[in-house]
Amino acid sequence: MTDARFSSVDSVRDQLREVDYLSDEGIAGIIYLADRLGKPILVEGPAGTGKTQLAKSTAEILGARLIRLQCYEGLDESKALYEWNYKKQLLRIQATKADSDDTGWADVSEDIFSDDFLLTRPLLEAITADEPVVLLIDEVDRVEVETEALLLEILSDYQVSIPELGTITAKQIPLVFLTSNNTRELSEALKRRCLYLHVDYPDMEREKEIVLTKVPNITESLADQVARIVRSIRQIELKKAPSVSETLDWANTLMLLGVENVDAETAADTVNILLKYQSDIAKARKEFAADSAAFEAAAT
Ligand SMILES: Nc1ncnc2c1ncn2[C@@H]1O[C@H](COP(=O)(O)OP(=O)(O)OP(=O)(O)O)[C@@H](O)[C@H]1O
Ligand SMILES: [Mg+2]
Structure with missing residues (x-):
């Protein structure tokens, strides 16, 4: 078992804040638990x-190396786990042939199916790392259900089986994150192995804090208006909320633009930064026009 990385939920939260990530009780709590239980987080x-x-x-807060597997349709074992370096294998076979006639196939095959001929891909990389590692399996919902199966052994046992080499077990349990936009249902088998975290839009206070943290020199008042207006836009029925x-x-x-107070007109003029569908933009503008009194109130 790896030693605990965090002493408390609050310490997770505080450390994340130090690197400008504003979490909440739920987010920090799951990270704390995942560490203690040695489980991946979905x-x-x-x-x-x-x-x-x-x-x-x-x-970043753990000073760990981030190993990222970006998922996409068609991702396979050779890109996710490992691949034999067959060019190098061929060269070795040719070199052996040229060298002598009495080396048997058994010797050669033992040789060419060894570590030296293995190309490690992100999952195996994370398992074999000596230093602390965070493994990010990003957008896992993009791979086909069958490909998910590749992940199961890693997620439950932190090991990879390679037929020619045997089972490689992690030297230390990495912290694993899987992300999904929920474009399709993930398999039960995958879900069962993970702790589940739903990250929704932040509440107004947290979004304001994020804005204050991430936008240099912004005033408290502007950050507050931004968070308020965004929240009201998210309440409209849209194709894609900001x-x-x-x-x-x-x-x-x-x-x-040097804006200090966002009036209805400014909001209408710049809402294309927040929304990416013309129909959404039109809806929001209509809302702004109808509710311009609310802007006056928010700005004071
Ligand atoms: N809680 C937060 N604290 C600080 N910054 C945040 C927070 N949430 C989001 N952000 C900011 O929003 C940006 C987008 O976040 P990120 O790329 O992680 O989104 P995502 O959920 O992975 O989106 P997608 O599903 O499109 O991949 C980040 O670069 C970060 O600057
Ligand atoms: Mg993402």
């Missing part, structure tokens, strides 16, 4: 809510 939630960043920030990263883009835009 992080699910809408786009741009800080799922990937959570793994990065956790690696994410935290879009909130940050918008706040940066307002800063660049």
Whole structure:
């Protein structure tokens, strides 16, 4: 068993804050538990809510190497786990042939199916690392269900079986994050092996804090207006609600424009930074026009 990395839930939260990641009780609690139980965390939630960043920030506070497996349709074993370096194997076979006639196939095959001829991919890399590691399996919902099976051995036993080599077991249990945008249901087998964390849009207070932390020189008052308006936009029925990263883009835009108070007109002029569908933009503008009194109130 690896020694505990965190002393308490609060310490997770405080350390994450130090690297500019604003978590809450739920997020910090799951990281604390995952560490204690030696279990992977499956992080699910809408786009741009800080799922990937959570793994990065956790690696940062631990001073651990972040090993990332970016998932995509068609990802296979040779890109996720390992691959034999067959060019090198061929060369070795040719060299052996040229050298002598009496080396048997058994010797050669033992030789070419050894560590030296193995190309490690992210999952095996994480298992064999000597130093502390955070493994991020990003956007796992993009791989086919059958490919998920590749992950199961790692997630439950922290080991990889290679037919020619045997089983390679982790020297230390890495902290593992899997993220998903929930574009499809993940298998029961995968879910069962993980602790589950749903990361939703932050509440207004936390989003304001994120803006204050991430946008240089922004005033408390502007950050507050930004968080408020974004929240009200998320309450409209939209194709795609603004994410935290879009909130940050918008706040940066307002800063660049020298805006101090966001009135209905400014909001309408810049809402294309927050929303990416014309129909959503039109809806939001209509809402702003109808509710311009609310902007006056928010700005004071
Ligand atoms: N809690 C937070 N504290 C600080 N920054 C945050 C937080 N949540 C989101 N962000 C900011 O939002 C950006 C987007 O987050 P991230 O890329 O992690 O989203 P995601 O959930 O992985 O999105 P996707 O599902 O599209 O991959 C980050 O770069 C970060 O700057
Ligand atoms: Mg992501």
